[in-house]
Structure formats: structure tokens, C-alpha cells
Amino acid sequence: MDISYILNHLGETREQYAHAVVPPIWQTSIFAHPDVQSMREAMSDEYAHHVYTRGNNPTVAILRKKLAALEQAEEALVFGSGAAAMAAAVLALVKQGDHVIVVDKPYSWTRKLAGEVLAKFGVAASFIDGRDLGNFVEARTDATRLIILESPNSLTFEQQDLAAVAKFAAAHGIKTIVDNSYATPLGQTPLAQGIDIVVHSGTKYLNGHSDVVMGAVCACEALCREIFYGPYMTLGAILPPHDAWLAIRGLRTLVVRMERIANTTRKILAFLGQHPKIKRLYHPALDQNAGQALKIVNGLLSFELDADIAGIERFCDALRRFLLSISWGGHESLVFPVAGVRDWRGREHEASVPLNLVRLAIGLEEADVLIEDLDQALRQI
Numbered sequence: 001m002d003i004s005y006i007l008n009h010l011g012e013t014r015e016q017y018a019h020a021v022v023p024p025i026w027q028t029s030i031f032a033h034p035d036v037q038s039m040r041e042a043m044s045d046e047y048a049h050h051v052y053t054r055g056n057n058p059t060v061a062i063l064r065k066k067l068a069a070l071e072q073a074e075e076a077l078v079f080g081s082g083a084a085a086m087a088a089a090v091l092a093l094v095k096q097g098d099h100v101i102v103v104d105k106p107y108s109w110t111r112k113l114a115g116e117v118l119a120k121f122g123v124a125a126s127f128i129d130g131r132d133l134g135n136f137v138e139a140r141t142d143a144t145r146l147i148i149l150e151s152p153n154s155l156t157f158e159q160q161d162l163a164a165v166a167k168f169a170a171a172h173g174i175k176t177i178v179d180n181s182y183a184t185p186l187g188q189t190p191l192a193q194g195i196d197i198v199v200h201s202g203t204k205y206l207n208g209h210s211d212v213v214m215g216a217v218c219a220c221e222a223l224c225r226e227i228f229y230g231p232y233m234t235l236g237a238i239l240p241p242h243d244a245w246l247a248i249r250g251l252r253t254l255v256v257r258m259e260r261i262a263n264t265t266r267k268i269l270a271f272l273g274q275h276p277k278i279k280r281l282y283h284p285a286l287d288q289n290a291g292q293a294l295k296i297v298n299g300l301l302s303f304e305l306d307a308d309i310a311g312i313e314r315f316c317d318a319l320r321r322f323l324l325s326i327s328w329g330g331h332e333s334l335v336f337p338v339a340g341v342r343d344w345r346g347r348e349h350e351a352s353v354p355l356n357l358v359r360l361a362i363g364l365e366e367a368d369v370l371i372e373d374l375d376q377a378l379r380q381i
């Protein structure tokens with residue numbers, strides 16, 4: 001299935017709603033049944049029927065079909081956030097006494113989930129450097145049930161060899177999850193490499209407009225059903241129909257947004273790469289030792305500034321076109337200094353990344369406008 005068919009048509013049964021080009025927002029909590037027998041049938045398998053919007057909703061279903069197809073998955077579930085999607089996938093797959101292996105620099109709330117929430121329920125976690133397959137082999141125990149990957153992560157972009165980890169895991173009956181928010185399905189499709197579950201923060205590139213918080217799980221039908229009848233329905237962290245409709249609209253332009261971002265990012269990497277105030281530049285396209293090459297150039301990059309904290313503050317405060325914010329993946333360019341997370345004085349040892357690290361998220365603005373802005377701000381250091 002080609003990508004434009006997925007983005008423009010898949011899942012859209014227009015004959016059912018007056019051939020409207022844009023689908024309706026099915027803003028309803030419940031669905032009625034024509035008779036008792038139909039009600040019984042619907043309730044016997046809520047995964048496959050319209051009963052209640054915490055389970056199924058037609059607007060949400062369109063988004064699920066598109067995301068599943070993009071990830072070459074049989075099915076997908078969507079959630080009210082990426083964190084909810086990750087938590088649902090993980091909680092569905094582990095039980096007391098189990099052990100999970102996690103890459104050592106995952107998204108902050110994935111770390112909290114694996115390191116603290118799971119611990120409360122008797123599930124142990126080992127955090128390892130995922131760049132070396134040997135570390136997975138070493139960390140595995142007879143209790144290991146799950147490996148949680150993030151390739152690349154969204155700050156320093158370490159990657160894992162997904163096919164190799166998937167093969168190792170399958171040989172030991174271990175399930176694998178990859179957070180694919182950074183790469184998007186345009187950059188890599190982990191299920192095709194043997195990974196069991198792809199998790200997304202759709203808040204980022206998939207929706208792409210900084211106006212929806214959402215998540216997704218893409219997997220085979222059996223796993224989607226397991227998650228649906230477990231954490232999905234019990235925690236109820238659903239994506240409301242209106243947000244699903246916005247996400248469908250955001251997704252329409254995924255390819256053009258990512259192409260524009262790639263072109264701009266190449267120019268920005270070239271500019272920063274030769275700038276004397278940039279000590280080290282981080283981006284997957286620059287990483288010769290990366291586990292695997294992504295098929296697209298993404299607009300998230302980091303650098304170590306040749307500056308103290310005061311200099312970093314002057315640089316960030318001087319930027320006019322980059323908004324100072326967390327997150328990424330929207331239409332607008334952002335700057336995120338690690339030094340801005342908290343007052344690090346006396347707590348420097350707690351930092352797992354260099355404190356002079358600054359992340360940029362490249363948006364849809366013109367490259368020369370962004371470069372000019374960076375140039376003037378770098379002079380303020």
C-alpha cells in the first residue's frame with residue numbers, strides 16, 4: 001500500500017457519510033443496538049464492535065487503520081498520550097516476578113515506568129547501553145520477558161540494531177517494544193525487522209502541529225487484543241474522537257512536513273558543524289557507528305555548546321525564531337537546553353547527559369531565517 005493512499009484514503013468509508021471528503025467527528029459516548037441479540041453479539045467482543053467510545057469509535061478507527069498501515073502492522077490502538085501507550089503495552093506483557101531490559105537513556109517517563117512503577121508490582125528492570133548486542137545477552141535472566149527499546153532516543157540519538165535484538169529476544173521467548181517516535185514510520189518500520197510492538201508519541205511528528213497529545217501501539221491483532229482487554233480498557237487512557245480527527249488532519253501532511261524538515265535540517269547541520277562555538281554535534285545522520293541508517297533526516301538535533309551555564313542562557317534567551325520549550329515535532333522550531341531542566345548547581349552528578357547540551361527541533365520555517373537566528377544568538381555567548 002502506498003503512503004499517499006494511506007494518508008488520503010485508507011479507512012475512510014466515505015459512502016457511509018454522504019461522501020464527505022473529511023470524516024465526521026463521531027462525538028458520542030455510546031452506540032445503540034437494533035435488538036437484544038445484536039447487543040449480545042456486540043458485547044461478546046467489544047474489540048470488534050461499537051459499544052462504547054472507551055472501546056471503539058469510528059473517527060478513532062480511521063486513525064488506527066492509518067497508523068497500523070504506516071507501521072506495516074496488522075492493527076493499532078491509539079491513546080491519550082505516548083506515555084499511556086507505552087504504559088499499556090508494558091503492563092499488558094509483564095507480571096510479578098518478571099524482569100525487563102530497557103535501554104539506558106529512554107524517554108524520561110519510560111524510565112520512571114520501568115524503574116519505579118514496575119518495581120512496585122515486583123517487576124525488576126535492567127538499564128543497559130543498547131548499542132551493543134552483548135549487553136542484552138549479559139542482562140538477560142530466566143525471568144526476562146520484555147525488552148524496551150528506543151531507537152534512536154530523542155536527546156543523544158543512540159540507536160540499537162533492531163533486527164539483531166529482535167532475533168535474540170525471539171530465540172528466548174522475550175517480547176520486544178520499540179519507541180519509534182523519533183524515526184516515524186517513514187524513517188524505519190521496526191515490525192518488519194521482527195520487533196513485536198511499536199509505540200509512538202503521536203504528539204510529535206505524526207500529528208505535527210503541537211495541538212494534540214496522543215500515543216499509539218502498533219502490533220499484530222493478538223497483541224492488540226491483549227492490550228485492549230487489559231490496560232486499554234481498564235486504564236481507559238483513550239484518545240477522544242475530536243483529537244483523533246485533528247490527528248488524521250495532521251497526518252495528511254506527514255510526508256511533505258518531513259521532506260521540508262529534512263532539507264532545512266541538512267543546512268542547519270552544515271552551519272552548526274563548522275561553527276567554533278559548537279563542541280560536538282549529535283544527529284543520527286552524523287553517527288557513523290549507528291546500528292542502522294534511518295531512511296529520512298529528522299529535524300531533532302543536539303549540540304554541546306562551548307559555554308558555561310550563563311552563556312547557554314544568553315544563547316537561548318537571544319533566539320527569536322526558536323521557542324524555548326520541551327517536546328518537538330510541530331510546525332514551529334524549538335530550543336531545549338538541558339541546563340533549563342533545573343538548577344544543576346550541586347547536582348551535576350545526577351545528569352546523565354552533558355549539562356552544556358542544547359537540543360533544537362527544526363520546524364517548517366525557512367532555513368536561512370533559522371540560520372540567521374542561530375548565528376546572532378551564538379554571538380551572544
Ligand SMILES: *Cc1c(COP(=O)(O)O)cnc(C)c1O
Pocket residue numbers: 081082083084107150153154179181182200201202203204213214215327
Ligand atoms: C514525547 C515522547 C514520549 C511521550 O509521549 P507523550 O505523547 O508526551 O505522552 C515518549 N517517547 C518519546 C521518544 C517522546 O519524545
